[in-house]
Structures are given as C-alpha cells and as structure tokens.
Amino acid sequence: MRIDPFSLRLSSPLRTARAEMLDREGFLVSVDPTVDDVASAGLGEATPLPGWTESLSACEDALCGIGDAGPDALDAVDADATPAARHGLALALADADARDAGLSVAERLAEDAELPSPAASVPVNATIGDGSVDAATRAAERAVDDGYRCLKVKVGARGLDADVERLRAVRRAVGPAVELRADANGSWSRSVARRALDRFRAVDPAYVEQPLPADDLDGLRRLRADSRVPVAVDESLAAYTVEEVLNAxxxxxxxxxxxxxGGPDEALAAARRARAAGVEPIVTTTVDGVVARVGAVHVAAAIPDVGACGLATGSLLAADLAPDPCPVEAGEISVPTAPGLAGDAFDGLR
Structure with missing residues (x-):
C-alpha cells in the first residue's frame, strides 16, 4: 500500500465549529496487486476533517500502521476512532474489487448489499450561503437557471427575523416547485429552534438540518416530535453513533x-439502517478531493430513490487532485459506469 500526502487550497475559508480552514489536507491511498493482496490496483482518499473525524496526524498514524493492505486489513482500522483512515483504505479496496469484477463501485456496492441496480444519475442540491437577502436571492436564481431543483440555504448566523426574510425572498424568487432546505449547523437554542421551525413553515422547507447543537440529542427528539417541519441530523453523527441517533x-x-x-461500505450500511427505521438518508461530502467525492457519488447511486445529495462541492476547492470525471450538469451528477471508481480516469494517481 502506498500513502501520498496532499494539500488542496480552498476557494474560500471553510468555517467549522472548531476552526477556520484554508486547505484540505489528506492522503491518497493506493493498493497494488504486485505488493498487496488484491487482484487489481485501487485508489482511495483519506481526508480528515477535525471536529468530524480524527486529526491529520492520527489519520497518518493509522494508515502507516496498517501493513498488509489486503481485504482483512479493514478489520484492523477502527471506523469510530479513525474513520478517514478507514475510508481511504476501504475506498481503495472497493475500487480494486470493482475493477477486478468489471463493475462500477456503485454496481458492486448494490450487488453486495442485494439492492437494485444503481441509478444512472444522482440529483444534487446547490448551497446558498448566509449573505444578504439580495445575495441569497441572486444565488438561488442562478442555481435554478443552472438546473438545480433543490437549494440548501444556510441559516443561524444572523437573527431569526433575517433568516425568515431570506427564506421568504428565496421562495418568492424560485417558486413552489423548487425544494428548499435550511441548514442551521447547530447554532440555535431549543427555544429559538422551536420558533424558527414554526416560522419557516410558511416557505414549506423539506427539512431543517441540525437546528440544535450536535450533543443535544434529546432536544432534537423533542423538537422533531413537536414540529410539523422535518428535522435532519448532520453534526450529531460526530457525537453519537447512527444507532444512537435512530434509537432516539x-x-x-x-x-x-x-x-x-469510515468508508463507502459503512455509509451504505448506515443509509440502509436509516431507511429501515423510516428515516431518509442524504449523502454528502466533507469537502473532499475528487477521489472521495466520486466515491460518495457511487454510494448515493446505490441507495434506491435517493433524494438530492450534497455532492456539488468540487467548486469549494481552488484546485483538485485530478479532473472531475462526473461534474454536475443541470443539477445532477451522472454516475461513472466504467469499472471501479471511474475506469482509467485516476490512473495518473494510482
């Protein structure tokens, strides 16, 4: 197994709960049939995001400690402690296995999970930042003109009155047929969140994402039970397991x-557990490089009738690891059908 570090400059700073980042750093993970217990070469990406996954150094330590990169090596990588490291290896092995079988990663994932054939394309949402009413309206109109039928509007950075005004303006601009989502990134108290969801009903949001802090699972349960606006959980999965969120x-x-x-296999398994519990899964990236982004597209394609996913994140990078083999077109991403992640698109990286 080969591990190659990389650093990708962001188009603009990325703000998380803990810091502001200017770059995304990680590792390309390559497996080779000449040295590893695999039939075909495979490529993965491990791009940790502090606050969500392990640190960059912990990710590197986990990858360096794997040794033999055969399929059994996944058992030695803790998906809870070092999910980005496990993702890098799991994606490389999935790429190699699918290439060996002459299938795309999505086809292989669906086959292994006994799911229907994967979708040919995945709908994606556009993200509208937390700017002024005019800026939000212009961005929403551009996105719809570009073919997006789903918009995620950032809220929570301003006062509630300002957020309500922005959402109403966006809804007036794009009409009733476009799906609107609001993402608060855990910024509200319980009382503010309750008022927000009540006032947002006028714009008919599909859901409000992470209205409460990540660790307030009981508050999310109570809010969901009392509100007519659906609730989505994102950051809470950094504080709780999928089972804990679903059981609550x-x-x-x-x-x-x-x-x-921890990888495409773990992500698909989480999506299936969610569906079994009556919860809809939506696949998103952590602002990854193109290798992981394409891997996430395959995961989304393997989920039957998946909703618009947060995979249109390539533009957040000023530069990428390689040209994108499946760019966004008219609000959708066509799923690569060549063997593995995207046939020979990443041969220069393997």
Whole structure:
C-alpha cells in the first residue's frame, strides 16, 4: 500500500465549529496487486476533517500502521476512532474489487448489499450561503437557471427575523416547485429552534438540518416530535453513533458522510439502517478531493430513490487532485459506469 500526502487550497475559508480552514489536507491511498493482496490496483482518499473525524496526524498514524493492505486489513482500522483512515483504505479496496469484477463501485456496492441496480444519475442540491437577502436571492436564481431543483440555504448566523426574510425572498424568487432546505449547523437554542421551525413553515422547507447543537440529542427528539417541519441530523453523527441517533427518534433525515463514517461500505450500511427505521438518508461530502467525492457519488447511486445529495462541492476547492470525471450538469451528477471508481480516469494517481 502506498500513502501520498496532499494539500488542496480552498476557494474560500471553510468555517467549522472548531476552526477556520484554508486547505484540505489528506492522503491518497493506493493498493497494488504486485505488493498487496488484491487482484487489481485501487485508489482511495483519506481526508480528515477535525471536529468530524480524527486529526491529520492520527489519520497518518493509522494508515502507516496498517501493513498488509489486503481485504482483512479493514478489520484492523477502527471506523469510530479513525474513520478517514478507514475510508481511504476501504475506498481503495472497493475500487480494486470493482475493477477486478468489471463493475462500477456503485454496481458492486448494490450487488453486495442485494439492492437494485444503481441509478444512472444522482440529483444534487446547490448551497446558498448566509449573505444578504439580495445575495441569497441572486444565488438561488442562478442555481435554478443552472438546473438545480433543490437549494440548501444556510441559516443561524444572523437573527431569526433575517433568516425568515431570506427564506421568504428565496421562495418568492424560485417558486413552489423548487425544494428548499435550511441548514442551521447547530447554532440555535431549543427555544429559538422551536420558533424558527414554526416560522419557516410558511416557505414549506423539506427539512431543517441540525437546528440544535450536535450533543443535544434529546432536544432534537423533542423538537422533531413537536414540529410539523422535518428535522435532519448532520453534526450529531460526530457525537453519537447512527444507532444512537435512530434509537432516539431524533431525526427524519440522516446526513450520511462516507468520510466521517469510515468508508463507502459503512455509509451504505448506515443509509440502509436509516431507511429501515423510516428515516431518509442524504449523502454528502466533507469537502473532499475528487477521489472521495466520486466515491460518495457511487454510494448515493446505490441507495434506491435517493433524494438530492450534497455532492456539488468540487467548486469549494481552488484546485483538485485530478479532473472531475462526473461534474454536475443541470443539477445532477451522472454516475461513472466504467469499472471501479471511474475506469482509467485516476490512473495518473494510482
């Protein structure tokens, strides 16, 4: 197994609960049939996001400690402690296994899980930042003109009155047929969240994502039970397991991040557990490089009738690891059908 570090400059700073980042750093993980217990070469990506996954150094330590990169090596990587490291290896092995079988990663995932054939394309949402009313309206109109039928609007950074005004303006601009989502990134108290969901009903949001802090699982349960607006959980999966969130009846929608859950296999398993509990899964990235992003597209494609996913994140990078083999077109991403992640698209990285 080969591990190659990389650093990708962001188009603009990325703000998380803990810090502001200018770069995304990680490792390309390559498995080779000449040295590893695999039939075909495979490529993965481990891009940790502090606050969501392990640190960069912990990720590197976990990858360096794997040794033999055969399929059994996954058992030695803790998906809870070092999910990004496990993602890198799991994606590389999935790429190699699918290439060996002459199938795309999505086809192989669906086959292994006994699911229907994967979708040919995945709908994606556009993200509208927390700017002014005019800025939000212009961005929403551009996105709809570009073919997006689902918009996620950032809220919570301003006062509630300002957020209500922005959402109403966006809804007036794009009309009733476009799906609106609101993402508060855990910024509200219970009382503010309750008022927000009540006032947002006028714009008919599909759901409000992470209205309460990540660790307030009981508050999310109570809010969901009392509100007519669906609730989605995202950051809470950094504080609780999928099972804990589902068992708490804390969400209507589960935001599934393959990098944070430990790989494409773990992400698909989480999506299936969510569906079994009556919760809808939505696949998103952690602002990853193109290798992991394409892997997430395959995961989303393997989920039957998946909703619009948060996979249109390539534009957040000023530069990428390689050209994107499946760019967004008219609000959708066509799923690569060549063997593995995308046929020979990443041969220069393997």
């Amino acid at each position: 009846d804390a969400t209507d929608v589960l935001i599934v991040k393959p990098m944070a859950l």
